[in-house]
Amino acid sequence: MNSTLKTDVVIIGGGPGGSTAAMYLAREGIQSIIVEKDLFPRYHIGESMTGECGAIIRDLGLESVMLADKHPRKHGVNVYGAEGKTRWHVPVMARDENNELQAQFTWQVRRSIFDKRMLEAAVDRGATLLEATAVKPNMNEAGDVIGVQVRLADGNLEDIEAKMVLDCSGQNTFLANSGITGPKYLGNYDKQIAIFSQVANTVRGDDDDPENHPDNTLIFYQKKYHWAWFIPLDDNVVSIGIVVPSAYFVEKQESKADFIKRELRELNPELSRRVPDTTLLEPARSVVNYSFQVKKFTGKGYICIGDAHRFLDPIFSFGLYVTMKEAQLASKTIKEYFTGANCDADNPFANYQAYVEKAIDVLEDSLDAFWEQPLAFARIVHSKHRPFMVDVFAGRIYEGQPSPAALSFQKLLRRERAYASEDLYSVPIGSRYHPERAPIWNTSSSVVRTADGEELVNYFDSNSPVKA
Ligand SMILES: Cc1cc2nc3c(=O)[nH]c(=O)nc-3n(C[C@H](O)[C@H](O)[C@H](O)COP(=O)(O)OP(=O)(O)OC[C@H]3O[C@@H](n4cnc5c(N)ncnc54)[C@H](O)[C@@H]3O)c2cc1C
Known part of the structure; x- marks a missing residue:
């Protein structure tokens, strides 16, 4: 018989999403176990932070750690046109207490060092780290997620019973692959x-x-x-x-x-x-094929964070921020749920789900506008909308949106976003997503090979495959 561990929240994945979630949960007095399959330090791509990502690091009290590790300080991003002669620049800026923009810096990180520090900080603050691979979610008769089964380093199976499962497994999309969430669709930049x-x-x-x-x-x-x-x-x-x-x-x-x-x-x-x-x-x-979207990524007993439900395009470095911000927001939502909020709802996390989905839609409109209309996009960066562009590039996408800049992008794309309040699970997004139109994710559909015949798979999968 398998042995059983118990905790409040079991977190699948000890990357930045998982460790940030554990730290914010600890702040709320909530216990967590982080299940991580890889030994850290390990290589990971995703090295440039947005301004608001730096703000989360500061909020977690980790600025001194970043400075001690001497990560380069990023002051902005420069985008060079095709001939290399023109460029536009967006500075990293924060909003002060008067809502004025102020110069700020954020960081570029070697993920092997950064992810290890974050995981250590989570453990220091009370999270338990379990070196294991999550192999399947456990459910009760009503279909609610009540924990996970993991394979330990010695090969033995163990069940972890928890009030909540946070899927922070990144592009491995543990819960989507297990059929718990809604379908996983290819994103706009899947090819x-x-x-x-x-x-x-x-x-x-x-x-x-x-x-x-x-x-x-x-x-x-x-x-x-x-x-x-x-x-x-x-x-x-x-x-x-x-x-x-x-x-x-x-x-x-x-x-x-x-x-x-x-x-x-x-x-x-x-x-x-x-x-x-x-x-x-x-x-x-x-x-x-890194671009995808999982529908219905929250439900009874679970929330998927960051890449575990949606990733668009790496060009403007939003990935780390989105996963860490969602980890912060989800921890607050879980605290409210543990104290009785929305306990009887069909999906206790429906409002949270719509809130974070809409924020990523702002990014999607910005990215799509950049690709479809790069010259108009560059003009908007230098226009009266510049402060709003500075906000989007920093990651201020949750409140005060759609801003005039975001509305300009929707206009450029001839896109309307209507959020039906009675149907929070089908927020219309982007040109590719539509239940009838958008292809379902299928890894075998687009094999890419090098000249010597090597089949390219994501190094996420190839480094340490997850086997049930
Ligand atoms: C080409 C490319 C470039 C990018 N560049 C940037 C950039 O410049 N800036 C930026 O902010 N973002 C960038 N990103 C995105 C960034 O890499 C991710 O958004 C970020 O790593 C997500 O963090 P996470 O913690 O959610 O997932 P991850 O960092 O992927 O961590 C997930 C963890 O879960 C573990 N895990 C997975 N499955 C299991 C399992 N079953 N059991 C136990 N453990 C498991 C993994 O081992 C891993 O440690 C880029 C992405 C791509 C594809």
């Missing part, structure tokens, strides 16, 4: 591939110029859906990623490393100038 590594000896900016600060994120645009990132990881090393349609990568018939090196020379003249030495410091890694 893309990101191939990335690290380089050194690059040409960085100028310490005294926040618009061209050496630690800023640089984005190089080539054409629609074809771009590169440049994210400083320390004084010398820079994370480099090339993102293109999968079909273009297949057509090139190159190894991942050769593909990156050639794109560094050809994608954008400013990128070539910045990276004269294309020696890769790390093996090239890839992520395919």
